[in-house]
Amino acid sequence: MKNKCISIIILTFNNLIYYKQCIQSILEQTYTEIEIIISDDCSDYFNENEILDYFNENKKANIKNIIISKNKTNLGIVKNYNKAISLSSGDYIFYLAIDDVLYDNKVLEDVVKYFIGTGSLIFTGYKDVYDETMTKYIKTLPRPIEVEFLKKNNPEYLYEQLCKGSFISGSNTPFSRKLIERYGYLDERYFYLEDYPRYLSLTKKGCNISFYDRKLIKYRMGGVTTRGKLNCFLKRDLYLAAFNECKQYFLEIWDKEWLKKDKVIAWGTGDCFESSLKYIDFKIDYLVDTNERLQGSEIKNYKVFSPEILKKEDKENIFILVFSYANYFDIAATLNSFGFKEFCNYFVCTPNILEIVMR
Numbered sequence: 001m002k003n004k005c006i007s008i009i010i011l012t013f014n015n016l017i018y019y020k021q022c023i024q025s026i027l028e029q030t031y032t033e034i035e036i037i038i039s040d041d042c043s044d045y046f047n048e049n050e051i052l053d054y055f056n057e058n059k060k061a062n063i064k065n066i067i068i069s070k071n072k073t074n075l076g077i078v079k080n081y082n083k084a085i086s087l088s089s090g091d092y093i094f095y096l097a098i099d100d101v102l103y104d105n106k107v108l109e110d111v112v113k114y115f116i117g118t119g120s121l122i123f124t125g126y127k128d129v130y131d132e133t134m135t136k137y138i139k140t141l142p143r144p145i146e147v148e149f150l151k152k153n154n155p156e157y158l159y160e161q162l163c164k165g166s167f168i169s170g171s172n173t174p175f176s177r178k179l180i181e182r183y184g185y186l187d188e189r190y191f192y193l194e195d196y197p198r199y200l201s202l203t204k205k206g207c208n209i210s211f212y213d214r215k216l217i218k219y220r221m222g223g224v225t226t227r228g229k230l231n232c233f234l235k236r237d238l239y240l241a242a243f244n245e246c247k248q249y250f251l252e253i254w255d256k257e258w259l260k261k262d263k264v265i266a267w268g269t270g271d272c273f274e275s276s277l278k279y280i281d282f283k284i285d286y287l288v289d290t291n292e293r294l295q296g297s298e299i300k301n302y303k304v305f306s307p308e309i310l311k312k313e314d315k316e317n318i319f320i321l322v323f324s325y326a327n328y329f330d331i332a333a334t335l336n337s338f339g340f341k342e343f344c345n346y347f348v349c350t351p352n353i354l355e356i357v358m359r
Contacts, residue, residue, distance in 0.1 A: 007090030159203035170195030242352035268323030
């Protein structure tokens with residue numbers, strides 16, 4: 001019986017500097033049936049012939065099909081991704097960013113085995129995060145607590161955790177073509193976010209995202225979502241995700257009594273907090289932040305302290321709003337170690353959540 005085909009989708013936009021490393025990691029794979037789709041989103045410079053020459057000089061018999069497409073106008077990541085999926089023909093689809101690489105030469109072989117062995121429609125695995133030179137290892141994601149969420153194999157529970165923050169990366173979350181047949185293509189109301197709104201929507205509809213205990217990619221820091229402050233397109237997508245997919249959850253879970261505690265404290269001083277100020281019509285006593293350079297200073301007329309100060313507070317009369325787009329579960333782990341409890345003493349807070357619950 002013929003082996004199942006896996007399609008590798010690579011999206012490009014003015015970021016071809018590392019393309020040979022990415023492609024080489026695919027060409028070195030041991031799996032026998034590989035299709036490669038490259039879809040460029042109207043880059044200023046995109047030399048299709050140069051890329052084709054590299055393929056032809058280095059590919060082996062396991063590369064069964066190569067499609068290179070260039071958009072005449074910039075579509076955005078989501079529409080470009082949908083276009084690439086429509087061009088693909090594999091039984092399984094693996095999205096790989098042009099500046100990342102597959103973890104080792106057996107990744108695709110093991111991915112196909114996992115699909116066949118489990119019958120999963122979609123799953124995620126580990127990624128090792130490196131610096132921009134791909135020489136310095138930084139960390140492995142998802143974090144242990146996030147892996148615990150995934151291993152429960154409970155889509156309703158997973159959906160609730162995802163509402164609090166994104167921790168499933170599109171770049172190491174392959175899926176079966178059956179997923180597209182059952183749930184359709186990605187939602188084109190979004191421009192940048194090809195992963196977070198999709199996973200919210202899938203789990204909300206009862207589709208489980210399972211976990212494969214294996215490293216799948218090496219991820220290069222420096223992409224759209226790893227540059228610090230969020231750009232306006234990404235903020236818009238996060239806003240839409242909150243309202244389209246999470247609104248009812250936050251309306252049901254948010255308790256207005258939280259803000260009536262003797263003290264309301266904000267953890268976080270960055271963009272998430274500052275963007276939330278226009279919705280804050282309640283008293284915040286002070287801020288806490290792990291950044292030692294900020295401790296002792298004032299931000300927006302609020303004094304900033306070390307999180308250690310929270311250990312001295314009366315747990316019965318305090319509520320902590322955690323202003324974070326990406327680190328809520330790390331902060332929650334610290335608060336748990338201090339003896340605080342989620343919902344009783346703390347909860348995630350973003351400008352989008354406040355707009356939903358404070359209306």
